[in-house]
Amino acid sequence: MPKRVVSLTDLQIEKAKKQEKPYKLTDGGGLYLLITPTGGKLWNLKYLFAGKERKLSLGQYPAVSLAEARRRKEDAQNLLADDQDPAAIMSKQAKKQQQTAVVEAKQIELESTFEHIARAWHNKFFSTWTAHHATRIMTWLERDVFPHIGGMDIATIEAPDILAVLERIANRPALDQAHRTRSHCGMIFRYAIGTGKVKRDPTRDLFKILPPVNHGHRAAPTDPKEVAALLRAIDDYSGSYVVQCALKLLPMLFCRPGELRGMEWAELDLDAAEWSIPAARMKMKQAHLVPLPAQAIEIIKTLQPLTGGSKLVFPSSLSDTRCISENTLNTGLRRMGIEKHELSSHGWRAVARTLLHEVLGFTPDAIEAQLAHAVPDRLGRAYNRTTHIQERRKMMQQWADYLDGLKAGAKVIPLHKAA
Structure with missing residues (x-):
């Protein structure tokens, strides 16, 4: 008569102690628990396949419980009933599961890197920036930040890691860019805090650690005689006619250079003498209305035969889907002999602000409204595109x-002075 095997119990397994030599606790059907001299408890299944005795490892107790070991034994027996070797089949399954686990672990690790989270932050806020600003931020990150800390788990990044990045930028020298990078990294860390990736923002430890930036003022002459000379130089510009028109409109409309460069024909109502700039293209994300003087309308009309077939009033010479660059405008000034310390394309805004008030006597409220500065009026009402429109x-x-x-x-x- 075959020896009757008594099934194991959880209590029996718990009480099993290590001995000098390994020993087995059998559960029946070929399933047994091997107790090693070091105290390990390993599940194994002994079975016959193709006339040969084989052994299959089913895991370690207590990670694999008694009930789970019996379930795995049943799976193996089902494979045997289909004339399949459980060791071969189950090892393949285990290998596949292991590979899947590795892939998932790598994906989790990737999603925790500074670069991954920075790109997620950028995608989330992309629509709130101008396209130029969004592209510029990503360019800075890809050039200055990602090569150094982009692959690090964001939770492991400390203030010294970020400081090393900032110092590389400041030593280029680009101190202003180093300050901007610290600000952008801080935004990324605060986004990571909100998504549960980190608990604090290490850039806060770097506040005032970089030397301050002396911004000074953009080159902008306010002597009428100097302004007159600059305007005459623009009239004598011998480069591209499209660029010359942009250079003529900048002092006349004193908008931000990026707003003018991106001007679209659909934004213009020449009959109403208005240029409506959508919020998406404005720095403050507020739609802006620019009243057009007769001289500006005349200049724009001369461009219609040249660029009217394009979406843009000032398309690039390389592609009519892209506008001319700010460098194009500044280069135009340099071609006329106007140096950087004399005037930048952005400097016309300061020229207009000064002369409109001190020479022509217009109110600061109207001037600030035309400059598209989001300053509330005296009653505390928010800026809108038609504020002071008649005076403007x-x-x-x-x-x-x-x-x-x-x-x-x-x-x-x-x-x-007259007063």
């Missing part, structure tokens, strides 16, 4: 007339 229409035409007078050599006495 008058102001823009008088400003264009004033610039024409400067070029012609007219003498305009500053109101404040």
